Amino acid sequence: MLAVTAHDPVPPGPVAVLANPTAGRGRHRGLLPRLVDRLEGAGRPVRLLAARTPEEAEAACHAAVADGAGALVAVGGDGTIHRAVQAVAGTAVPFGPVPAGTGNDFAADTGFPADPLAAVEVIVEALRGGRTRPVDLARVTTADGDVRWYGAVLAAGFDAIVNERANRMRWPRGPRRYDLAILVELARLRPRRYRLRLDGVEQEVDAVLVAVGNCASYGGGMRICPDADPTDGLLDVVVGGRFDRRTLIRVKPRIYQGTHVAHPLVRVHRARTVELDADGITTYADGERTAGLPLRITAVPAALRLLR
Template sequence: MDDIAVLANPGAGRGRHRGVFSAVLDRLGSRGGTVRLLEAGSAEDAEKVCHRAVADGVGALVAVGGDGTLHRALQAVAGTDVGFGVVPAGTGNDFAAGTGVPAHPLLAAEEIAVAREAGRHRPIDLARIETPQGDVRWFGAVLAAGFDAIVNERANRLRWPRGPRRYDLAIMLEAVRLRPRRYTLDLDGVDHSFTGVLAAVGNCASYGGGLRICPAADPADGLLDVVVAAPLGRVALARLQPRVRRGTHVDDPLITSYRARRVRIDTPGIVGYADGERVAALPLEIGCVPGAVRLLR
């Protein structure tokens, strides 16, 4: 059997799965094939080594880590016939959860090994982003383009505190400045422009480690789910936050949901975040590409 290239981030999820990392690699190769660990010193290097592995004809590419690690690997495997495996080991494992991958790393690794031996894969949709500069990015879970993206941007600029508390501080700082924006939103050629504070485009249901922002999203239906929020004050936003984790916020009259094959979204001053990773400033064109990745499961 062909080589299995593995992009891994042992420090993902604050290292809580570091102890089973060697066992994951053993399990991946338990049914044949040579497991090759890709070495990368940065996110940019990670993408380069994944692209090189795919270009060299690797049999499968496996991402071990959270959604950030997965996002880097997807850039190389999307649209190819290379099998793709996901071993969830991060703080947020939203793509894995949305595609039914076992939550335990060893079970996920075993499922990949079995699928490779059987020659089995599941076609999964991906979202393809096009920027005005002509750059292309892929994502598997959700693109944030509203208040949540602003919080990510602020958190990335903070040097203190570290860990989840940095995001708590970013939320507090940005909530004070919360204001509605005018969004241009085009769905399959139909204008749905609105004024509001939130816009999310989902291939899967959740982001941020289980926040079900697009609860009805199905990564195998050929469509993207789009969820937008009308103008909200700080109190209304705080009231909706716990409902987002359950996915019941979409029943609120201030929330509107759509489905589309192609989305164009724009508003000044927002940088989009996909799979928790910084992508580019709006405007962005997002299209659903059915079966863009061959998920080994």
């Protein structure tokens, strides 16, 4: 359950809007003028941010916050929201996610309607009423000391390996590339030795699936960390042990309902700080390529103020 309404006022200033026209394969592209028109109904100027790449989008969000934006709204999927969150994490600038992508896990898990127009109405009402709700974020610190934030789930097992392979492939294009990457990695499937430190307590495990969740879902509704709560100040760590191919294929569909955690090879832990290491793993947070292991992941309570 989300936290109670915060009483901190929404800062003055325009509403900065980051929109990804290619999100969700462009199916909501034509909605942007209507979304902007409704946002203007909150009684504040609306400023559309210009960006051609994900890196430019993130830089534009940072610049908007530095220039005095009173709020930031991101129209797109989890990747777009991930970029925007980097600019508002730990600040007083509130944030509104408008789900318009293929995967909208963070928006869904924090209580926003699936329909973009309905989500904008929630944001407009929050702006009018000066209402925000605090939620936690996960802060990732790399071995080099770089810091990234994520809202939903960090994948560090089979799904991350599949993403990494799919991103290296030049053929085929579209969803079939991901399907082919799954087949290739299933053929190569093997448990890896992970070194975990949970709130200072160390353990080593052989695992195929590893996920660290601030929220419950990733991948467009797969409830990999089904009991994760973005208001409890904790991270849920789900570890799927020595699965063989047949067992993994049988268990994977259960992730959509979150019932995979009942499997005897799955363990669930809860911690404020997670230190994670394994050889040859590049992690993905909110579906975005993040960094190679080792990483330190910390739950930061009330790091984000949602316009809800």
